[in-house]
Amino acid sequence: MSNTLTFADLARACYRALLGREPENEQVVQDRAAAGLSPEAMMQSFINSDEFRKHTSEQAIHDYLMLNNTYDHLDIEVDVPPETLRKMFERIKGEWAALGETEPYWSVLTSDAFRSENIQQHLDDFFQSGQTNINWMQNIARRNGVELGKRQTCFELGCGVGRLTLPLSEVFDHVTAYDISPGNLRECEALIKAKRRENITTRLMTDIEDIRQAPDFDVLFSIIVLQHNPPPVQKFILDILLDKINPGGVAYFQIPTFIPDYNFSVTAYLDDAAREMEMHAVPMHQVLKLLKLKGFELREVLQDQFTGMPGSHSFLAVKSG
Incomplete structure (x- = not known):
């Protein structure tokens, strides 16, 4: 150390810069x-300490949530004609x-632990996460005073490989599970057969209009699914499914309503040849307007962590009956 900076000076600087506080006393500095x-x-x-991890985590969460307050306009197109919807769905x-054939489990939860070469060692963790989400x-x-359980039917949008489908089938009398990926649905159906669950019906969506053929049901359940669709597709599907919920039924779904620096232009989207897992948002006011239009009482909007970014929300609403 030079004459202008002692180890004690460095210790004080670490307390202030890394932990965000003054040292307890001079003795801890000297120690x-x-x-x-x-x-x-x-x-x-200092960096390895529990206090540093807690301090940085709290600051990160604060900064993360505050991002929601920095935008006064969302340039997101949500209404398009049927032919454009079909192009987006295709x-x-x-x-x-493609994802269902190459990385079915990773496509559901994007952790390296769930890639094809690792999934067998982590299957228990994968499916336990599903039970956690149902809890x-x-x-x-x-x-919120809402009862869920037997004597109710459930519609799961985006069942994937069955991570949530099986625990849902333990809660409800019957689960209807739709998915868009043939590979993922094969995994789901194999799991259902292996577990001998007879109260689950699956269907592969091959056209966006297939959603109209869903049966009426009591509870809508969908998390980390709608977000992978362009805003017009999200709104269209949600519009149809909210109509399918029986009077007195429940909608529980997750949608990003804000993504930092996100905008959506229909023309730019269709002109973009990129093919990767997509992440999209529908403005909050559009979601709330749709729920009101369909006769739902909103019970809770919860900012969640499903996207790993600010702006993802879980909605709980009850249909008037």
Whole structure:
């Protein structure tokens, strides 16, 4: 160390810059200085501490949530003619057909642990995460005075490989599960057969109009699904499904309503040849307007972490009956 910066000075600087506070007293500063660590090792000792992790996590969450307040306009097109909807759906269908053949589990939860070469070692974690998500739904419903359970039928939009389908089948009398990916649906159907679940019906969506053929049901369930569709497709599907819910029924679904620096132009989207997992948002006011139009009482809007970005929300609403 030079004469202008002592180890004690460095310790004080670490407390202030890394932990965001003053040291408890001079003794802890002197103890740090006398520990015999190099400057790099001293800084690393602060970074490795539980206090640093907690401090940075809280700051990150604060900054993350505050992003929602920095935009006064969302340039997102949501209304298009039927032929444009069909073109968008065909594009999404192609993307998910490829994902279902190559990475069915990773396409559901994008962690390297769930890639094809790793999934067998992590299957328990994968499916346990599904039970956790169902527990969340039940907790949100209970605290809002909403009963979910037997004597109700459930429609699951985007069943994937069955991560949520099986626990849903334990909650409800019957589950109708739709998906767009043939590969993912094969995995789901194999799981249903292996577990001998007889209260699940599956269907592959091959056309956007297939959603109109869904049966009436009591509970809509969909998380981390709508977000992968362009805003007009999200709105169209949600519009149809809300009509299918029986009077007194429940809608529980997740949609990003804001993504930093996101906009959506129909022309630009259709002209873009990129083919990768997509992430899209529908403005909050559009979702709330649709729920009101369909006769739903909104019970809770919860900002969630499903996208790993600010602006994703889970909605719980009850249909008038």
